[in-house]
Amino acid sequence: MAKRIQFRAHGGPEVLEYVDYQPAEPGPQQVRVSNKAIGLNFIDTYFRSGLYAPPALPSGLGAEGAGVVEAVGSAVTRFKVGDRVAYGSGPLGAYSDVHVLPEANLVHLPDSISFEQAAGAMLKGLTVQYLLRQTYELKGGETIVFHAAAGGVGSLACQWAKALGVKLIGTVSSAEKAAIAKALGAWETIDYSHENVAQRVLELTDGKKCPVVYDGVGKDTWLTSLDCLQPRGLMVSFGNASGAVDGVNLGILSAKGSLYVTRPTLASYANNAESLQLMADDLFAMIASGKLKIEIGQRFALADAAKAHTELSARRTTGSTLLLP
Secondary structure: OEEEEEEOOOOOHHHEEEEEEOOOOOOOOEEEEEEEEEEEOHHHHHHHHOOOOOOOOOEEOOOOEEEEEEEEOOOOOOOOOOOEEEEOOOOOOOOEOEEEEEHHHOEEOOOOOOHHHHHHHHHHHHHHHHHHHHHOOOOOOOEEEEOOOOOHHHHHHHHHHHHOOOEEEEEEOOHHHHHHHHHHOOOEEEEOOOOOHHHHHHHHOOOOOEEEEEEOOOHHHHHHHHOOEEEEEEEEEOOOOOOOOOOOOOHHHHHOOOOEEEOOOHHHHOOOHHHHHHHHHHHHHHHHOOOOOOOEEEEEEHHHHHHHHHHHHOOOOOOEEEEEO
16 A cells, blocks of 8 residues: 545645555556655646646646656556656656556656656756747847746756856845845846836846746736837746736737747647657756756655645745655
8 A cells, every 4th residue: 555645625735635545557558656756846736726627536646756667567668667767747646655657758767867856857847948948949148037036947947048058037036036046047136026027127138128038927927027028029928826817918919019928838848758758858968967956945755745835835945845755
């Protein structure tokens, strides 16, 4: 019998339960992984609260982890028992000792990357990979805006942007987080708790604004982000930390300079096993080179997932947060 976190109803962190469960035998194209480290991500709170709907209740939670293959289905060809693996795109149920998932959702984990590094970097790191290398392919020399620059995704974006020769302006909520973002490679920071973000971007860019804004905050920063963009600039809205963006009048895009908007997801980029492994290889190479350091800011026992969610939602976390079985 293994342990997992599940929830029977939507709500706050208090709905999370630590229970016994019997892991399934892997189907023909599935792999069963013994988790060594599990990643905590803001999207997990969306499933728990009901903003995103899980397949059915009661439901497991979490989509990211790293560990060792302990069983494979009859048709699995890419993995064998004992392989080191990582995953970052579900299915839900990673908050567990053991997780069964499709072969196509797993990547090979090189010996140079630890389980904790992988669990702290897969979802966030692959997100940064597609944002900076695919959604808007940064060449170097650009000045960009990245919201929540000291958070899990932002802390990796600061480093990756610097490695590419990009000037990243990171928004933060405190002087402490500004210092973290600057230490990680942000060119400049803006503390939105007392600074006007759009005005500061105008000043920092000598009135030119930016070709792209990366916004994982959502509702609270939508209009500010549009005001940071050059004519024909790209607004990349990739998250809803403050709530979903809704009721958008497309006319605002023309009024602010014929802007583009995209709402990307990792699933649309890592849409098959080959593209997922290529993206992961790019990420792992950045980590192995030392250009991308995975800061594990917090570690919680799996049983304490509710406490971890409370800290995450209160924005009291920095870097990546792990659950340890």
